Amino acid sequence: MPERTWWKRGIVYQIYPRSFQDSNGDGLGDLEGIRQRLDHLVWLGVDALWISPIYPSPMCDGGYDVANYTDIDPLFGSLGAFDRLIAEAHRRGLKLILDFVPNHTSDQHAWFKESRSSRTNPKRDWYIWRDPGPDGGPPNNWISNFGGSAWEFDETTGQYYYHAFLKQQPDLNWRNPALRQAMFDTLRFWLDRGVDGFRVDVIWHLMKDPEFRDNPPNPAYAPGQPDINRLLQVHSADHPDIYGVIAEMRQVLDAYPDRVLIGEIYLPIERLVTYYGPDLTGANLPFNFQLIHATWRARDIEALVREYEEKLPEGGWPNWVLSNHDQPRIAARVGQAQARIAAMLLLTLRGTPTLYYGDEVGLPAVHIPRDRVQDPWEKNEPGIGIGRDPSRTPMPWDRTPFAGFSTVEPWLPLNQDWETRNVASMAEDPNSILSFTRRLIALRRERKSLMVGRYVPICADDAALAYRREAGDEQSIVALNLTGEEHSVSLPEHLHGGAVLLSSLGGREGERIGGKVTLRGNEGLLIEAAR
Structure with a gap:
């Protein structure tokens, strides 16, 4: 039953740990800082926190280059600090989801050091090694997601290793049974410590074409786009052999009660939904990023939601994401006025929403001076606007120096x-986006129709869309104006007579609604349908 499954009824809150709260005055967020701020998550009303990578790492890619899967990087604390955090989270009724990075390790991981030591090392096949191509160069034309060839020549053994991202992030060979079991043991290590689930990084990359064929050219590529767009990644990712791997991963989690497996997947809807797996044996929640890339037009969003709902496998549970650590923040994409509309959309569509830290206060994109850039992708391909630092800046907590995030200059600039x-200023303001988001979350928790109810479209035009959520005899109507101009939406006769529960602009709560709902510019309404 969805209402009894925490990851179906609840809200996930993503934390980028470097930027949430610094507890020791080094300008970097840490686990103790997260623990100190758990009451904010309870106050806000979310159900689970997902923490981006905290493992030991050289930090060539912000922790996504893991050097040890079963420990904590000293930047963030220790295993003891992690245990305290998870105990405190559970005591407050919060679940904790950990990031799992199984596609690649750091080149400083002990496994890779062994693998590259000789061609006969027992761990040689734990990574992807190939002989040079006929011309002595890379084995094929595959491109790194961060630009340039995805192959790095190793002088010691005279072969190339594959890296889908930085050369310091060699890809693991998931076709090797011993490697696979070692990674599953990693999951068990954290599950035994009480972790409630995993978000699996780039899960669609885990299996590659065993013949290592060249990727074809991308006919839509244009100069100025990231280098990775030059080719279609048909052989280097999204290989059909991935479903067996995910099913095995899911079996590991299913041996523990009430856990969740989330997969990061940047694919079109028709490919995304296949990651639920045959008979729902795959990821519980293949991340749905469609709203991140959607044009902010009512008809387009309605069509996107309809397509997603239609293509979900029977029994598959939907989910929605507006922002994350890799993408521009929603307020940066649609503006402050529409950020409230976006929050209402995220938190009232059917499925599990993931709220990115800082979006509750409408954090904008933050300008990063050239001398403070941290993102390796931006450093590799400067000047084309792909830097991820603007979405990873510190959380502003109050009006004290350095916004209460730290006692020293933070690792990235503040907004x-x-x-x-x-947070402190906006919590005191009943008209702030923070106060609005908190009220919206409270209503979602109170109303079964919003948590787990059916999605039924009402209408969409050039300016606005409306839909209803229903569970039993409870119905909630959502009407959203995606423009700055006043606009009216017509409701079916059986929905006349409802009362406004919440307006994104305020001042209309309790107002009775007839057959036509007038929306002010940039206004969203949540309406309790008449019974």
Whole structure:
């Protein structure tokens, strides 16, 4: 039953740990800082926190280059600090989801050091090694997601190793049974410590074409796009052999009660939904990023939601994401006025929403001076606007120096308006986006129709869309104006007479609704349908 499954009824809150709260005055967020701020998550009303990687790492890619899967990087604390965090989270009724990075390790991982030591090392086949191509160069034309060839020549053994990202991030060979079991033991290590689930990084990359064929050219590529777009990644990712791997991963989690497996998947809807697996044996929640890339037009969003609902496998549970650590923040994409509409959309569509830290206060994109850039992708391909640092800046908590995030200059700049756009100031303001988001979450928790109810479209035009959620005899109507101009939406006769529960602009709560709902510019309404 969806209402009894925490990851179906609840809200996931993503934390980028470097940027949430610094507890020791080094300008970097850490686990103790997260523990100190758990009450904010309870106050806000979310159900689970997902923490981006905290494993030991050289930090060539912000922790996504893992050097040890069963420990904590000293930057973030220790295993003891992690155990305290998970105990405190559970005591508050919060679940904790850990990031799992199984596609690649750091080149400083002990496994890779063994693998590259000789061609006969027992761990040689734990990574992907190939002889040079006929011309002595890379084995094929595959491109790194961060630009340039995805193959790095190793002088010691005279072969190339494959890296889908940085050369310091060699890809693991998931076709090797011993490697696979070692990774499953890693999952068990954290599950035994009480972790409630995993978000699996780039899960669609795990299996590659065993013949290592060249990727074909991308006919839509244009100069100025990232280098990775030059080719279609048909052989280097999304290989059909992945489903067996995910099914085995899911079996590991299913041996523990009430856990969740989330997969990061940047694919079109028709490919995304296949990651639920045959008979739902795959990821519980293949991440749905469609709203991140959607054009902000009512008809387009309605069509996207309809397509997703239609293509979900029977019994598959939907999910929605508006922002994350790799993508521009929603307020940066649609503006502050529409950020409230976006929050209402995220938190009222059917399925599990993931809320990115800082979106509750409408954090904008933050300008990063060239001398403070941290993102290796931006450093590899500067000047084309792909840097991820603007979405990873510190959380502004209050009006004290450094916004209460730290006692020293943070690792990335704060938002320029931090003295007013911070949690403490906006919590005191009943009209702030933070107060609005909290009220919206409270209504979602109160109303079964919003948590687990059916999605039924009402209408969509050039300016607005409306839909209803229903569970039993409870119905909630959502009407959203995606423009700055006043607009009216017509409701079916059986929905006349409802009362406004919440307006994104305020001032209309309790108002009775007839056959036509007038929306102010940038206004969204949540309406309790008449019974």
